[in-house]
Amino acid sequence: MAGAEVTEFKVLGLKMWQQVVLCLILGIATGFALGPEAERFKILGTIFINLIKMVVVPLIFLALVSGITSMGDSSNFKRVGIKGLGTYLFTALLAVVIGLVAGTWFQPGIGLQVNINDFASSAMPASSEMPATSVKDFVLSLISTNIFASFAESNLLQVIVFAFFFGTTMNMMGEKSVRARVMIHDFSQIIFRMIEYIVRLAPMAVFGFMAWSVGTQGVEIIKVLINLVGTVLAACLFQYVLFGVMILVIARLNPLVFYRKLVTTQLMAFSTSSSKATLTTAMREVQTKLGVSEQSSQFLLPLGASINMDGTAIYLGICALFFAQFFGIELHFADYAMLLLTCTFGSIGAAGIPSGSIIFMGMVLNSVGLPIEGIGLLLGVDRILDMIRTTINITGDCAITLLVDASEKTIDKDVYYA
Numbered sequence: 001m002a003g004a005e006v007t008e009f010k011v012l013g014l015k016m017w018q019q020v021v022l023c024l025i026l027g028i029a030t031g032f033a034l035g036p037e038a039e040r041f042k043i044l045g046t047i048f049i050n051l052i053k054m055v056v057v058p059l060i061f062l063a064l065v066s067g068i069t070s071m072g073d074s075s076n077f078k079r080v081g082i083k084g085l086g087t088y089l090f091t092a093l094l095a096v097v098i099g100l101v102a103g104t105w106f107q108p109g110i111g112l113q114v115n116i117n118d119f120a121s122s123a124m125p126a127s128s129e130m131p132a133t134s135v136k137d138f139v140l141s142l143i144s145t146n147i148f149a150s151f152a153e154s155n156l157l158q159v160i161v162f163a164f165f166f167g168t169t170m171n172m173m174g175e176k177s178v179r180a181r182v183m184i185h186d187f188s189q190i191i192f193r194m195i196e197y198i199v200r201l202a203p204m205a206v207f208g209f210m211a212w213s214v215g216t217q218g219v220e221i222i223k224v225l226i227n228l229v230g231t232v233l234a235a236c237l238f239q240y241v242l243f244g245v246m247i248l249v250i251a252r253l254n255p256l257v258f259y260r261k262l263v264t265t266q267l268m269a270f271s272t273s274s275s276k277a278t279l280t281t282a283m284r285e286v287q288t289k290l291g292v293s294e295q296s297s298q299f300l301l302p303l304g305a306s307i308n309m310d311g312t313a314i315y316l317g318i319c320a321l322f323f324a325q326f327f328g329i330e331l332h333f334a335d336y337a338m339l340l341l342t343c344t345f346g347s348i349g350a351a352g353i354p355s356g357s358i359i360f361m362g363m364v365l366n367s368v369g370l371p372i373e374g375i376g377l378l379l380g381v382d383r384i385l386d387m388i389r390t391t392i393n394i395t396g397d398c399a400i401t402l403l404v405d406a407s408e409k410t411i412d413k414d415v416y417y418a
């Protein structure tokens, strides 16, 4: 991948992560100082996110196809693919269970005296705009009937299904697809290089987003839903530690190294609230700092950034229970089973963008008969919760990529411990 060839980009002698931390602090200070007026800095973040959006669909398609085809013999690809998908699915289910346990334990929705009508906002998606309200719809929505429309609408799940089909067909055609393989590889290198340039603007985006979210949402709004934020935070912390335990027990590597070396990636996720925007930083860091092979990182990370969202799974589970408690609706065993299913699907389907999972909340609440008006209540604190869950989402992608790479024995332990 191009990341390995590009030298560290410094400004005023500061490394990238130092620039990010500095801008994070400056952004928070500016938000507090200016209050709602800090809204004007949001554009700095929006410019960055739009640039990322511009290249992310071609990136995911090209990276997946070149990842699939560079796996060489298809048994390698199948093994890594099955391991990756299996682990992603397993951790998603586990994350929903963690969310449901935390929601039952901490009961965040009990004792809140909030009028739901005060929070229902016109920004709330209308139910007719909900993409998939049943499991059947969700399955059908995976298959594109017009791949150009899927690209144009950034329908990532459809693009991923198409990329899998395209890449495996190329593999099966063997020698006959050699020219296409070289071309796709070259195109993916160009896109990676473009992203390297865009990523240099990350500190600017971090500043803009932090100033805006602290300035406009402040601490008042958080107080209203402090129980919910606390519960999501506790469950996410548990999941965060669990990743470390998995790295220690399964890969037999020191997890502290993992946490320490991924600081920039985690801060990027925290401040942009977007797995997609963090993807390239993550790809570069797992390869150059953790010694993960190019094959695994090019294949498993884009896949993970699109379908593996453990923080989102936790969040959906907790919010469902929060609203059940809030509206005084009792849930039964069948409802919990349904939540397990819909929260897992929701975490797979959510786009890796800020508030990407909010619309899937409709599917989750719907599935157990909870009023979807509850979504309006969340909008005020969603950004803060999004920062937490996105950090968990991307940490999970990196942890699982590392685990699979270690099990394939393709990880470079000298780089990991360097």
Ligand code: ASP
Binding pocket: 273, 274, 275, 276, 309, 311, 312, 350, 351, 352, 353, 354, 355, 356, 357, 358, 386, 389, 390, 393
């Ligand atoms: N913002 C999250 C992400 O990019 C998705 C979500 O849960 O809204 O990972």
